[in-house]
Amino acid sequence: MSEHIVPVKVYLAIFVALLLGTALTVVAAFHDFPWQFNTVIALTIASFKATLVVLYFMHVRYSNRLVWVIVIAALFWMGILFALTFSDYFTRDWISIG
Amino acid sequence: MAESYTTTKHAEGHPALQHHFENMEQQREAGTLGMWVFLVTEIMFFGGMFLAYTLYRSKYPAAFASASNHLDITLGAANTGVLILSSFTMALAVYGTQVGKRKLQLFCLALTIVLGLTFLGIKAVEYKDKYVDSLIPGTLIPGHPFSPAVQVPGESFDEHKLHLLPGATVKNVEMFYWIYFAMTGMHAVHMIIGVGLLSFLLFFSVKRRYGPEYHNPIEVTGLYWHFVDIVWIFLFPLLYLLGRHLEHGG
Amino acid sequence: MRAIETFEPPAPSKVNYLNAEYGLKSWLLTRDHKRIALLYLGSITFFFFIGGIYAMMIRLELLTPEGDLLQSTTYNKVFTQHGIIMIFFFLIPSIPATLGNFLVPMMIGAKDLAFPRINLLSWYIYIAGALVTIYALLAGGVDTGWTFYAPFSTTFSNSYVVATGLGIFINGFSSILTGLNFIVTIHTMRAPGMTWFRLPLFIWAMYATSLIFVLGTPVIAITILLMAFERLAHVGIFDPALGGDPVLFQHLFWFYSHPAVYIMVLPSMGVVSELIANFSRKNIFGYKFVAFSSLAIAVFGFLVWGHHMFVSSQSVYAGMIFSFLSFAVAIPSAIKVFNWTATLYKSSISYDTPMLYGLGFICLFTIGGMTGLFLAALAVDVHLTDTYFVVAHFHYIMVGGALMGYLGGLHYWWPKITGRMYPEAWGRFAALIVFVGFNLTFMPQFVAGYMGMPRRYHAYPPEFQVFNVLSTAGASILGFGMLIPAIYLVWSMRYGKRADANPWNLPGLEWRTQSPPPTENFETTPVVTWEAYEFAPPEEIEVIGRLRGEFENV
Numbered sequence: 001m002s003e004h005i006v007p008v009k010v011y012l013a014i015f016v017a018l019l020l021g022t023a024l025t026v027v028a029a030f031h032d033f034p035w036q037f038n039t040v041i042a043l044t045i046a047s048f049k050a051t052l053v054v055l056y057f058m059h060v061r062y063s064n065r066l067v068w069v070i071v072i073a074a075l076f077w078m079g080i081l082f083a084l085t086f087s088d089y090f091t092r093d094w095i096s097i098g
Numbered sequence: 099m100a101e102s103y104t105t106t107k108h109a110e111g112h113p114a115l116q117h118h119f120e121n122m123e124q125q126r127e128a129g130t131l132g133m134w135v136f137l138v139t140e141i142m143f144f145g146g147m148f149l150a151y152t153l154y155r156s157k158y159p160a161a162f163a164s165a166s167n168h169l170d171i172t173l174g175a176a177n178t179g180v181l182i183l184s185s186f187t188m189a190l191a192v193y194g195t196q197v198g199k200r201k202l203q204l205f206c207l208a209l210t211i212v213l214g215l216t217f218l219g220i221k222a223v224e225y226k227d228k229y230v231d232s233l234i235p236g237t238l239i240p241g242h243p244f245s246p247a248v249q250v251p252g253e254s255f256d257e258h259k260l261h262l263l264p265g266a267t268v269k270n271v272e273m274f275y276w277i278y279f280a281m282t283g284m285h286a287v288h289m290i291i292g293v294g295l296l297s298f299l300l301f302f303s304v305k306r307r308y309g310p311e312y313h314n315p316i317e318v319t320g321l322y323w324h325f326v327d328i329v330w331i332f333l334f335p336l337l338y339l340l341g342r343h344l345e346h347g348g
Numbered sequence: 349m350r351a352i353e354t355f356e357p358p359a360p361s362k363v364n365y366l367n368a369e370y371g372l373k374s375w376l377l378t379r380d381h382k383r384i385a386l387l388y389l390g391s392i393t394f395f396f397f398i399g400g401i402y403a404m405m406i407r408l409e410l411l412t413p414e415g416d417l418l419q420s421t422t423y424n425k426v427f428t429q430h431g432i433i434m435i436f437f438f439l440i441p442s443i444p445a446t447l448g449n450f451l452v453p454m455m456i457g458a459k460d461l462a463f464p465r466i467n468l469l470s471w472y473i474y475i476a477g478a479l480v481t482i483y484a485l486l487a488g489g490v491d492t493g494w495t496f497y498a499p500f501s502t503t504f505s506n507s508y509v510v511a512t513g514l515g516i517f518i519n520g521f522s523s524i525l526t527g528l529n530f531i532v533t534i535h536t537m538r539a540p541g542m543t544w545f546r547l548p549l550f551i552w553a554m555y556a557t558s559l560i561f562v563l564g565t566p567v568i569a570i571t572i573l574l575m576a577f578e579r580l581a582h583v584g585i586f587d588p589a590l591g592g593d594p595v596l597f598q599h600l601f602w603f604y605s606h607p608a609v610y611i612m613v614l615p616s617m618g619v620v621s622e623l624i625a626n627f628s629r630k631n632i633f634g635y636k637f638v639a640f641s642s643l644a645i646a647v648f649g650f651l652v653w654g655h656h657m658f659v660s661s662q663s664v665y666a667g668m669i670f671s672f673l674s675f676a677v678a679i680p681s682a683i684k685v686f687n688w689t690a691t692l693y694k695s696s697i698s699y700d701t702p703m704l705y706g707l708g709f710i711c712l713f714t715i716g717g718m719t720g721l722f723l724a725a726l727a728v729d730v731h732l733t734d735t736y737f738v739v740a741h742f743h744y745i746m747v748g749g750a751l752m753g754y755l756g757g758l759h760y761w762w763p764k765i766t767g768r769m770y771p772e773a774w775g776r777f778a779a780l781i782v783f784v785g786f787n788l789t790f791m792p793q794f795v796a797g798y799m800g801m802p803r804r805y806h807a808y809p810p811e812f813q814v815f816n817v818l819s820t821a822g823a824s825i826l827g828f829g830m831l832i833p834a835i836y837l838v839w840s841m842r843y844g845k846r847a848d849a850n851p852w853n854l855p856g857l858e859w860r861t862q863s864p865p866p867t868e869n870f871e872t873t874p875v876v877t878w879e880a881y882e883f884a885p886p887e888e889i890e891v892i893g894r895l896r897g898e899f900e901n902v
Contacts, residue, residue: 005196006189015186022178022334026171029339038343039154042335050328057324058188066535067134071187077563080650085149085599088654088666089156095664118460119537120873128462128536135528139566146570146600150585153596192522273591276583280574 004062014056021049114312133276133318136326140288144329145282151277152323153338154270160263161270163341168233168246168260169278170224174338177220178330184213192320195303195313203308203316207300210323214293222287228275231258235276244272263344276339285333288326295319364767364864370867379464380867382765385450387471388441391478393834395437400827402430407789407820415807423806424491425507431494436516437478439750439824440608442524443615444561445474446758448554450765452530454858454865456550457539457874462532463525470525472517481515484508493804495605498586498597502578510579513572520565520572523611527561530554533827539857541876548856548880549625549638553618558615559647560607568604570595595660602653610649612746612877614642616709616753617684623706623756626854629697634687641680643692648677658729667726674724685710700852705756708783712748716741719794734804736815737797740790748786755782755833762837762845767864770840774832775810781829788822 025045033041055061060071112122119125155162187206194202227236232245248268249259260271299316302308308316365382375383390791405426409417418426453460461467484490490512492501501509517812536556538547574585576599584590586597618739625632632638654662654670688710697703719741722728763769796815808816850859855878861870 003196006193008190008193011186011189011193018182018185022175022182025335025339026175027190029335030345032343035338039340043332043338044249046332046335048333053185053324053328053331057185059323066131070131070134070138074141074563077138077650078141078148081142081145081149081567081603082152084651084654084666084669085153085596085603087669088595088599088663089153091663091665092661116464118458118462118464118868124536128532131535132463132528132532135531135562139562140525142563143566143570144858146574146603150574150596150602153593154585158591236577236581238577238581238583270591273584276585280577306682345814 004059006056006059006062010056014052017052018049019044021052112312114307122312125339129314129318130321133321135270137321140325144281144284147277147281148332148336153279154273154277155340157339158266158270158273160265161267162274163344164261164263164266165271165274166279166339166341167345169338170227171338171342173220173224174334177217179335180217180220181211181327181330184210184217185212187325188320188323192313192316195308195316196310198310200303200306200309204303207296207303207316211293211296214289214296216285218289218293221282225279228279231260233260233275235272235279243290243342244268244275246271263341281333281337285326285329288329292319292323292326295322350586360562363866365867366767366864368867375720377468379460379468379636380460381449381453381467382465382865382867384464384467384471385446385448386765388445388449388474391471391474391496392438392442392446395433395478397431397834399433399438400435400830401428402426403823404827407823409806410808411820413808413810413813413816418806420806421491424493424804425489428490428493429485432481432490432512432516434746435494435608435612436519436614437474437481439612439746440523441474441526442612442750442754442799443757444530444557444611445470445522445552447550447619447754447761448526448530448557448615450860452533452551452554452760453537454536454861454869455551455856456534456542457870457876458533459530459768459868459870460538462537463529466525467529470522470529473525474522475521477515477517477519480518481512484511484515487511496572496575496597497601498575498578498594499588502575502586502597510576513576515568517572517576520569522567523561527558527565530558531562534558537790539874539876541874542857545636545639546876546878546880547639547644549632549635550615550618551622552639552642553614554622557611557614557618559643559646560611563650564604564607564611567600568608570601571604574600590866595657595662598657598660598662599653603650606656607646607649609742609745610645612750613713613753614645616757617642617713618752619753619760620688620709621684622856623702623709623760624691625881626704626760626852626856627700627703628692628697629883630691630695631879631883632687633690633693635880637683638687641683644680645677648673648680651820652724654678655724655729658726659733660716671724671726675721678717678721678724681713682842685714685717699776701770701772701779702756702760704776704783705752705759706777708779709749709752709756712744712752712783712786715748716744719744732797734802736793736801736803739803740793740797743790743793748790752782755779758837760831760852761858763851764858764863764865766841766844767847768828768840768844769847769851770833770844771836774836776850778829778832778836781832782826785822785825785827787827789819789826790822792816792818792822824866 025042028041028045029038032038054071060067114123114125115122119128187210190207191203191210194200194204194206229239229242231247232242234242235244237243246260247256247258248266249256249261253259255261260268262268262271296319299308299319303316365380375387378384378387405418406423409415409423409426415423419794449461485508487508490505490507490509492505492507492509494681496509496513534547534551577583578586578592582590584592585591586594588594621632623637650669652674654666655674658667658671719737723732723738723741759775792815796812796819797803799812801812801815847863849862851863854861857876859875860874
């Protein structure tokens with residue numbers, strides 16, 4: 001498995017994109033969106049930034065399948081923790097006892 | 099057919115090759131995989147705290163928004179920029195080692211350390227401000243309980259006073275600050291460890307230990323550093339930005 | 349002729365990993381996975397006996413309905429500490445850190461684990477956690493139950509909660525590093541020809557266990573930290589007065605602690621796969637099913653934690669989801685039991701000590717697993733929760749299951765580890781005593797629990813006494829049965845008959861090097877061209893030899 005060397009240009013582009021993403025999220029934070037969209041937008045931008053870091057700075061884009069599986073598995077497991085815990089909290093009010 | 103065994107000479111070669119590996123490629127693969135598995139444990143570790151944050155934010159939205167608005171967005175954004183820049187310099191340090199550009203390697207490792215320390219310095223300033231405003235939750239500092247000055251409606255705006263949105267209570271604001279300190283504190287601990295690791299790397303880089311044929315330690319420390327950056331990429335909007343759209347006036 | 353029969357064992361040399369170097373430093377600074385396995389073996393055996401002493405105190409107290417031996421607060425400390433020691437300092441590390449550390453590199457044809465220094469570090473971390481916990485026990489103990497539920501642990505208990513929590517927190521890193529090491533090793537260091545589906549099932553089980561180590565342990569780590577901070581600094585994540593929710597503690601706690609029970613039983617299942625196949629001299633029935641069921645247990649095990657919280661005010665709807673998933677997680681375990689049974693069918697069984705433990709596992713794990721299903725049914729659990737039924741259920745799995753597998757594996761690989769055989773007659777005798785004693789201890793507890801006897805009480809209504817007397821009698825027999833191997837195994841290290849490379853005459857890779865192995869495991873790196881349990885059919889073997897190597901493959 002030969003090693004892929006990422007060119008500096010790519011790193012620079014990602015760096016600029018991350019800074020832009022940060023600026024964007026700060027600006028969007030002051031704007032009042034309906035419902036919970038502020039949170040959705042903030043998390044979307046953050047996820048996008050994190051994805052750039054994972055794919056390019058952490059070289060996952062150029063890595064073998066096992067690394068991809070590991071990254072996805074970790075996110076999935078955090079998802080299990082959240083999903084099943086909130087299956088409790090969000091359904092507690094559905095039934096009134098007594 | 100009879101030979102189900104093959105004799106392999108004891109792996110020779112690079113002085114950094116450890117005796118139980120067959121070759122440098124296997125050692126590199128193992129090292130990288132090991133760091134990734136370690137990062138999985140870190141994701142689950144922080145995940146528990148993100149869970150607590152999500153739960154209590156959904157329970158006390160007004161308090162959390164009020165508390166978040168009281169954080170210094172300038173320092174938070176500055177820190178975000180510092181950390182993103184440090185990820186860039188870390189990636190360049192790895193690049194420099196891979197292609198044999200020693201000056202780039204040394205300069206970028208050193209710069210990453212400086213940026214990491216800058217982040218910690220700004221964090222210390224923020225923590226000090228919390229202390230001054232009596233926003234340290236519980237009895238974390240004995241004799242200095244959580245007792246922020248609350249903005250009374252009608253008074254002129256005072257940035258040291260906590261402005262409570264409708265529905266927010268001081269009790270639940272304290273919960274936010276506990277989560278703030280727990281998460282940023284744990285993040286800072288990881289930053290300190292990262293700076294420590296980078297210092298070792300810089301020391302050994304000066305001694306010419308790493309180069310194009312052997313740079314896995316720098317690579318995997320880079321993975322760790324980028325992970326710490328990613329945690330902050332999520333912490334910043336969740337802690338600093340969540341209530342800004344509800345701010346009234348300055 | 350198949351590749352397996354052309355094997356020429358290397359001429360045994362007098363140098364092996366035990367005598368390659370002498371002195372305390374060569375042990376305390378070793379990087380050899382086999383020596384580290386022995387360091388762990390000594391440590392966990394020590395803690396097993398400490399935990400056993402606490403068990404003795406419980407059973408002595410429960411002989412009579414009155415709380416006359418121990419005060420209630422002392423009794424609380426005794427059962428808490430029994431649980432903490434047995435779970436965190438014995439069962440969780442037991443097979444992975446001893447048999448796993450020893451065998452994983454050997455079974456895949458490697459010279460060591462991927463990170464030998466991290467392996468040694470994991471043992472030192474274990475010892476550090478152990479010392480902190482021992483300090484907490486000696487300073488006054490902890491009385492919250494091993495489950496540390498808030499708000500008792502965070503606010504009201506007057507015992508050494510933080511110190512004990514710190515000990516367990518530290519110990520957790522030992523697990524994480526072991527799991528990390530195994531995962532990387534199995535992925536990257538298999539010998540040429542050792543494909544995934546040629547791996548012994550013990551390796552599949554260790555891999556699945558390592559997944560749980562890595563994914564679950566960090567969550568208990570953060571949970572303990574949060575609990576400790578809440579106790580020390582009165583910050584309120586779990587305190588309702590401060591806006592927190594005690595049930596959040598339970599969610600975070602059980603997210604790890606349920607998979608933890610699979611950490612305890614999966615390695616044992618891996619051992620049992622080895623025992624059943626090898627001591628019936630037949631390829632395991634449904635190899636891929638057994639392999640994938642290990643992974644399925646590891647994954648599904650993370651989806652069921654709410655079944656510990658059915659009566660905790662958790663939402664009924666969440667309870668139903670968890671109940672259904674708990675039924676599902678029984679399926680891969682059942683698949684294993686069926687496959688083991690099918691392996692035994694029409695095979696050539698030899699009832700050596702390891703096989704006795706393996707068969708005992710199948711029987712007792714089945715009972716334990718089935719009673720787990722009763723508890724998984726929401727409505728039934730409301731009646732049975734916090735009674736002795738639960739206590740009996742989990743002891744059937746952890747002692748009847750996990751411990752039996754551990755003892756079976758210890759005996760099976762003892763000649764490889766020490767180069768000596770244990771006395772077979774004593775081995776079989778002890779196995780039978782353990783089996784009888786175990787059932788007498790815990791079967792009456794099912795009945796007592798079903799009839800309503802609560803757990804964690806030092807006094808109980810007189811109608812439960814007969815079950816408790818039976819249980820204590822059984823515990824004495826069980827304890828006696830456990831002492832016997834402790835004695836003869838130690839005895840055998842000096843006086844046992846010397847074993848050669850392959851005393852059981854088996855195809856596994858670990859049997860193709862001398863006993864005890866040299867430090868680098870194999871003289872030359874093996875190239876694997878055979879399947880995992882490739883036994884020669886009986887007609888090809890002239891003499892079915894037994895333990896002492898007085899036979900030849902012709």
